[in-house]
Amino acid sequence: MFNENEARGFSTLAVHAGVEPDPGTGAIMTPVYMTSTYVQEGIGQHKGYEYSRSSNPTRDALEAAFAALEGASHGLAFSSGLAAIDAVLMTLRPGDEVIAGDDLYGGTRRLFTTHYAPLGIRFHFVDTQDPANVAAALNDRTRLVWLETPTNPLLRITDISAVAALLKDHPARLGVDNTFATPALQQPLALGADIVMHSVTKYLGGHSDVVMGALMTRESDVDAELRTLQNNVGAIPGPMDCFLVLRGIKTLGIRVRQHCTNGHGVAEWLAAHPKVDKVYWPGMPGSPNHEVAARQMSDFGGMISFTLKDDSLAASRKVCESTKIFALAESLGGVESLIEHPALMTHASVPAEERAKLGIDDSLIRISCGIEDTEDLIADLRQAIEG
Numbered sequence: 215m216f217n218e219n220e221a222r223g224f225s226t227l228a229v230h231a232g233v234e235p236d237p238g239t240g241a242i243m244t245p246v247y248m249t250s251t252y253v254q255e256g257i258g259q260h261k262g263y264e265y266s267r268s269s270n271p272t273r274d275a276l277e278a279a280f281a282a283l284e285g286a287s288h289g290l291a292f293s294s295g296l297a298a299i300d301a302v303l304m305t306l307r308p309g310d311e312v313i314a315g316d317d318l319y320g321g322t323r324r325l326f327t328t329h330y331a332p333l334g335i336r337f338h339f340v341d342t343q344d345p346a347n348v349a350a351a352l353n354d355r356t357r358l359v360w361l362e363t364p365t366n367p368l369l370r371i372t373d374i375s376a377v378a379a380l381l382k383d384h385p386a387r388l389g390v391d392n393t394f395a396t397p398a399l400q401q402p403l404a405l406g407a408d409i410v411m412h413s414v415t416k417y418l419g420g421h422s423d424v425v426m427g428a429l430m431t432r433e434s435d436v437d438a439e440l441r442t443l444q445n446n447v448g449a450i451p452g453p454m455d456c457f458l459v460l461r462g463i464k465t466l467g468i469r470v471r472q473h474c475t476n477g478h479g480v481a482e483w484l485a486a487h488p489k490v491d492k493v494y495w496p497g498m499p500g501s502p503n504h505e506v507a508a509r510q511m512s513d514f515g516g517m518i519s520f521t522l523k524d525d526s527l528a529a530s531r532k533v534c535e536s537t538k539i540f541a542l543a544e545s546l547g548g549v550e551s552l553i554e555h556p557a558l559m560t561h562a563s564v565p566a567e568e569r570a571k572l573g574i575d576d577s578l579i580r581i582s583c584g585i586e587d588t589e590d591l592i593a594d595l596r597q598a599i600e601g
Contacts, residue, residue, distance in 0.1 A: 215433070219501070220367035221487060222420070223467070224367055224397075224398050224466075224467045225467030225468060227282060227283065227465075227467075228398075228463050228464060228465070228466045228467045229464045231278065231279040231282035231283060231463070232244075232275045232277070232278035232279030232280075232281075232282060232460065233275055233279065233460060234275075237504070239532050243457075243460075243461070244271070244272055244275040244457065244460055245271070245272065246272055246453050246454055246456075246457045247266075247272045247453050248271055248453055248454070249266060249270075250266050251264070251265055251266065252264055252265070252266075253529070254373050254488075255277060257536055260310065261274075266453070266593065267445060267448050267450060268445050268600075270453050270456070270458055271389070272453040272456045272460075273291055273451065273453065273455070273456045275460060276289075276456040276459055276460050277289040277290055277291050277428075278443045279460060279463055280325055280412075280418075280428045280430055281430055283397040283418075283430075283463070283466075284392070284397045284402075284403055284410050284430040284529075285397075285401055285402060285403055285404055285432075286403055286410070286430035286431055286432050287407060287430070287432045287433075287434065287437070288316060288430065288431050288433075288434070288436075288437035288441075289424060289428060289429070289430045289433070289528075290428065290429045290437070290440055290441060291414070291427070291428055291443055291450065291451050291459075292426065292427040292428065292429070292449050292450065292451065293425070293426065293427070293449045293450055293451050293586060294413075294415070294425050294426065294427050294449070295393070295412065295413030295414070295415060295416075295426075295427035296321055296322070296427065297409065297427050297449035298360030298411050298412075298413075298427030298428060298429050299322055299325060299411060299427070299580075300325065300449070301429065301440050301443045301444060301449070302358070302389055302409060302411070302440070303311055303325070303330050303358075304443050304447070305327075305357075305439055305440070305443070306330070306357055306358060307335075307336050307357075308333060308334030309334060309335075309355060310335050310340070310355060310356075310357040310358070311335070311336045311337070311338065311353065311355040311356045311357065312326070312335060312336070312337045312357070312358045312359070312360060313337075313338045313340060313342075313348055313351045313352065313356060313358075313359045313360070313386075314326065314337055314338070314339055314341040314360040314361075315339070315340070315341070315342040315360070315362055315363075315365055315370070315372065316340055316341055316342075316359075316364055316568075316571075317362070317365040317366070317367075317368050317370050317567040317572050318339075318365065318366065318391075318392070319362065319561075320507055320531060320556075320560050320561040320562065320563045320564050321368040321563070322337075322360075322362075322391070323563070323564055324563045324564075336350040336355075341370075342363075342370075342372040342377065343371065343372060343503055344500060345372075345373055345376040345377050345380060347404065347598075348377050348380055349380050350470075351559045352380060352381075352384065352507055354385070356384070356386045357385065357386050357387065358387050358388075358389060359377060359381060359386055359387070359388050359389070359560070360389045360390075360391070361374065361377065361388070361389070361390045361391065361407075362391040362393075362394070363390065363391075363392075363394075363395070363400075363515065363517065364394045364395060364496050364507070365394075366393075366394065366517075366560070366580075367494075367519045367556040367561065367574065367578065367580040368494050368519060368572065368573060368574070368601075369394075369495055369496050369501075369517060369518070369519060370502065370503070370508050371496050371502065371503035371504075372506075372508060373503070373505075373506045373508045373510070374390060374402050374405040374406060374407060375405045375406055375510070377406075378405060378406025378482060379406070380406070381406075382469065387408040387436070388406065388407045388408050388409070389407065389408065389409040389410075389411060390402035390407045390409070390410050390411070391411045391412075391413075392410050392411065392412055393412050393413045393416050393547070394413070394515060394517050394546075395464075395511055395515060396412075396417045396418070396470055396515075397410075397467065397545075398467055398470040398512075399470065399474075399511045399512050399513050399514075400510060400511045400512070400570075401517060403417060403430065403431070403432055405510060408431060408432075408433060409429055409430070409431050409436060409438060409440075410429070410430045410431070411427065411428065411429055411430075412427065412430075413426075413427055414426035414427055414428050414459055415427075415496065415535065415545060416545065416548070417466065417469070417470065417473075417547035418462065418463055418466065418545075418547075418548050418549075419459045419462045419467055419547075419549060420462040420463075420465065420466065420547060420549060421462055421548055421549055422545065422548035422549075422550065422559070423458060424450045424451075424455045424458050424462075424601075425455075425460055426455055426459060444581065450504075459462070464559075464591060469549065469568065469585055470513075470515075470516075470586040471513075473515060473516030473583055473584070473585060474513040474516060474545075475512065475581035475588060476516050476551075476584070476585070476586070476588050476591055477495065477497065477514060477515055477516040477517070477518060477583050478497060478514070479588035479589075479591075480518060480583055480588065480591055480592060480595065481493055481495040481497060481498060483592045483595070484520050484565075485516065488523075489522055489523055489524070489599050489600070490520055490522060490523070490599070491520075491521045491522055491523045491525070491577070492520060492584075493518065493519075493520045494518065494519040494520065495517075495518045495519075496511070496514045496515075497513070497514030497515075500562065506512045507593065514599065516523065516583035516584070517546060517579070517580070517581075517582055517583075518581050518583065519556070519578055519579065519580045520578075520579055520581075520597075521575070521577040521578050521579070521580070522577050522579075524577075525577040526574065526576065526577070527576040527577075528553060529577070530560075530576060530577050530578070530579055531555065532598075533553075533579060533595075533598045533599055534553050534554065534555050534579060535545075536597070536598040537553050537594050537598045538594055538595040538597075538598075538600055539544060539551055539590055539591060540552060540553040540581060540594055540595070540598075541553070541584060542554065544559055544560050545582075547582060547592070548582070549583065549584050549585045550584045550586070551577065551582060551583050551584035551586060551591055552581065552582040553579065553580070553581045554580050554581075555578070555579060555580075555584075556574050556578050556579075556580050557569055557574055557575065557576055557578060560580070561574055581595075
């Protein structure tokens with residue numbers, strides 16, 4: 215039987231975490247338990263399963279894998295990344311306050327401002343690149359600090375350990391959206407976070423065929439609260455989706471290595487191109503908080519944003535609509551490379567004035583480097599930018 219403590223490398227852990235041969239058949243892959251309920255031998259006498267909203271063997275294996283990947287004690291699977299974030303917010307009460315990064319995925323910010331703010335929860339959006347901004351917003355009503363690092367779409371970096379230190383004697387929990395970095399590159403729980411969240415749709419699934427979210431924690435009381443909400447609300451993934459993600463996770467380590475290789479190559483090429491103005495990628499020496507990224511991440515990932523010197527909407531739209539390998543689509547983290555226009559697509563719900571303050575302007579383009587050959591990705595961007 216595999217013990218996660220025996221894995222010296224991440225790829226070994228990714229292949230084996232949460233999965234054991236089926237005891238009945240020896241099948242090396244976890245079976246897909248397509249059942250809604252379970253026959254009981256007597257009233258209250260069952261084999262650990264009663265109803266699949268509460269638990270399912272395929273989902274249990276996936277949740278064990280989630281926990282192992284992040285060095286957590288507990289993992290929970292949800293029907294989407296936003297459903298996972300929603301579960302965290304449902305632990306709050308009217309009058310509670312949340313400190314969040316000002317550069318967040320648009321859907322996260324929309325959930326905060328359009329649903330939970332009217333319920334009496336106050337949100338403070340600050341630039342978390344400087345922990346002093348978090349400290350300035352912290353008060354006795356703060357119950358959650360929510361970080362993305364790297365952020366979406368400007369790839370900003372927050373020092374997780376420094377923010378965790380601010381909360382050492384404070385009741386607020388620290389949640390980190392680790393979607394962009396993946397557990398292969400960054401381990402927020404080891405840096406002091408209480409909860410880690412992933413849009414599993416992205417790198418963990420890795421094949422653009424599943425929508426799912428995950429939460430991981432080392433704290434039993436946090437897990438118990440979130441697991442109760444998971445069961446009561448029922449925003450769970452089905453067993454086939456769980457099977458697909460279990461399969462996807464097995465190649466996470468090797469996929470992330472190629473994502474990073476492409477990130478390095480493409481970012482350096484973009485930075486040297488005469489028609490490109492700014493490149494946002496935490497691996498770029500001299501980029502904001504590059505030293506923090508180098509300390510808390512093992513590599514810098516395949517997500518890149520950039521602007522053109524021709525800052526017109528027409529120019530950026532032309533690039534987005536001219537690529538042939540980079541597919542024009544929302545989402546990220548799959549084996550195929552994607553390109554999108556944040557102001558018009560993923561962050562269109564963020565008010566225009568807020569986008570302007572953050573630097574999400576009409577020239578900003580975000581790309582997700584897949585696992586294709588680096589030279590082909592560069593050639594595709596060259597013909598789109600220069601054509």
